[in-house]
Amino acid sequence: METRESVGEGVEAAASQSTFSGQTSRKPTWTLLEEAVQMKTEGNAFYREKNLRSAIRRYHSALLILRGLDSDVMSSLKGLGPVAHPLSPEQETLLRNTQVDVFNNLAACLLQKENTNYARVQEYSLRVLQWQPHNVKALYRAGVATLELGDAQMAKRYLTQAFNEQPNDVNIKKYLQKAEERLNQELQKEKAMYRGMFSPSWRGRWRSGGVV
Template sequence: MERKGLAARSSGNPSPPALGEGPRPVPPPCVPSGGGAPERGQAGTAAEPAELIRRAHEFKSQGAQCYKDKKFREAIGKYHRALLELKGLLPSQEERDARPASSAGVPKSSRLSEEQSKTVEAIEIDCYNSLAACLLQAELVNYERVKEYCLKVLKKEGENFKALYRSGVAFYHLGDYDKALYYLKEARTRQPTDTNVIRYIQLTEMKLSRCSQREKEAM
C-alpha cells in the first residue's frame, strides 16, 4: 500500500484521504507572475505627441537661424535635438517591415493623427536635408555622412531635389561615379536648368570617361 501511495504521488495523482479525514481543500489556481495589474504611478508619464512635435519644430527653427548665421556646428546640434524629440513617434522602416499583419501590438504611430504624422515626416526631411547642407559647409566634408542623410530623405521622399543633388555630390566625391551620375540625372529631371547639377554631371561624365579610357589602355 505504501508503494502505491508513493507511485501515485510521484505520478502527480494525489492519493485519496485516509479514513476519518475530511475532504482536502482544493489548491487555488496558479496565477502567472507579472500578470497582475500595475500599481498606480508605476509607469512614468511621457510627453504628449503634440508637445514633442512643438519642441522639435522649435529646435529645427533654431537650427535654421544658426545656419543663416553660418554657425554650422551649432545648427547641427539643433537639428539633432529636433530629431531626438521625434524619436519613437513614428516606427522605423525596419519596424514596419518586421511587424506581422496580425500583430496584437499597437503601432507607435497610432497615437498620432494623420496631420501629425505628416508634420513629423516633414520635420525629419527638413532636418536631414539641413544636416547634409551643414556638413557640406565644413572644411573637411564627411561625404559618407552626407550620403547617409540624403538617402534617409529619399526613402521618405524619393523626388526630393536637394537630396538627389547632394547624394550625387556625395557619391562623386566618394568615387562612385555611376551612382553619382544616376542621382545627378534624377536631380536634373526635377530642375533641368540648375547650374550646379549641370556642372557636376559634366565632372562625373569626365571621370567616367577617364576611367573607361584607363581600362582600355590596361587591356
C-alpha cells in the same frame, strides 16, 4: 566645429536617450512635434548665420524628439522603452516632413565643413530619399557625396534624376558634368589597359611566361 564623431554619432546617441528617458510619454504628441519644429527653425537660423556647430546641435535635438515618436523606429525597439501612441495622419505627415528637412539640413551643414564627411552626407541624403525619392536637394547631395566617394556611375544616376527635376540648376549641372567627365576618364583608362594587354609586346611577355 563639430568633430566627425559628434556629428555622426549625435543622432544615434540622441535616439538611445529618447528610447530610455520616457520623455515622450510625459508630453502630448502635438507638443513634442511643435518642439521638434522649433528646434529645426532655430537650427536654420544658426545655419544662415554660418554657425554650423549650433545648427547641428539643434538638428540633433529635433531628431531626438522625432525618433521617439517614429513608429518605424519604436517598433524595432519594442520592449526597450515607452510605447509611442499611434500618430494621426496629420501628425505623421508633419513628423516625416520635419525629418526630411532636418536630414537634408544636416547634409547641407556637413558639406559646408572644411573636412567634409561625405559618407555622412550620403547617409543622410539616402534617408531622405527613402521617404521622398524625388527630393531634389537629397538627390543632388547624394550625387555629390557619392561622386566624392568614388562611385561616378551611381553619382551620375542621382544627379541625372536631380537634373530631370530641376534642369536649370547650375550646381546640379556642374556636378553632373563632373560625374560624366570622371566616367569618361575611367573608360579611357580601361581602353588603354586593354590596348596594352593585346599589344605585340604584351603577347610576347605572356608567351614567355612573363605575365600571369
